[in-house]
Amino acid sequence: MTIKVGDSLPSATLIKMTEEGPRPVTTEELFGGRTVALFAVPGAFTPTCSAKHLPGFVDNSGAIKGRGVDEIVGISVNDPFVMGAWGKASNVGDTITLLSDGNADFVKALGLSMDGSKFGMGTRSQRFSMLVKDGKVAQLNVEEPGAFKVSSAEHMIEQLG
Incomplete structure (x- = not known):
């Protein structure tokens, strides 16, 4: 079953690359008591993800945070070393x-995983964004396969008003 607006996020552990190496981050500590703009991509360094999705959130981070968002988080089913390199x-x-969802545990629990096997990518995340307030989904934007519109930073800014 796919998560929907009003649902609480499932408990999961994601991995953040730090200067000291990989560090686990629980969904409870990441989303509890805060407003977070979350976006997910099928893969770091892939064309749309690197040319449009991530840059859109970087370029619009001030506008998003200026509308009451505490943190912007991007996730992918890649290992933390790849996510760190992609960020740099x-x-x-x-x-x-x-953040790394290396085993796709979080996106599977959300019901937002996809099978990228025919492209040699295995289980990946669908492209989506969501606004999370104190661990609950306030907005959810899931792209149709191959599309890039509703999960964009620009769309999220419109939703934030």
Whole structure:
């Protein structure tokens, strides 16, 4: 079953790459008592993800945070080393927190995983964004396969008003 607006996020552990190495981050500590703009991509360094999705959130981070968002988080079913390298290559700095869902546990629990096997990618995340308030889904934007519109930073800014 796919998560929907009003649902609480499932408990999961994601991994953040830090200067000291990979560090676990629970969904409870990440989303509890805060407003978080979350976006998910099928893969770091893939064309749409690197050319449009991540840069849109980097470029619009000030506008998003200026509308009451505490943190912007991007996730992908990649290992934390890849996510760290993607952040550095994309000049993310501290504007976006990139997290690894390496085994797809979180996106599977959300009901938002996809089978990318025919592209040699295995289980991946669907492209989506959501606004999370104190651990509950306030907005959910899931893209149709191959599309990139409703999960964009620009769409989220419109939703935030």
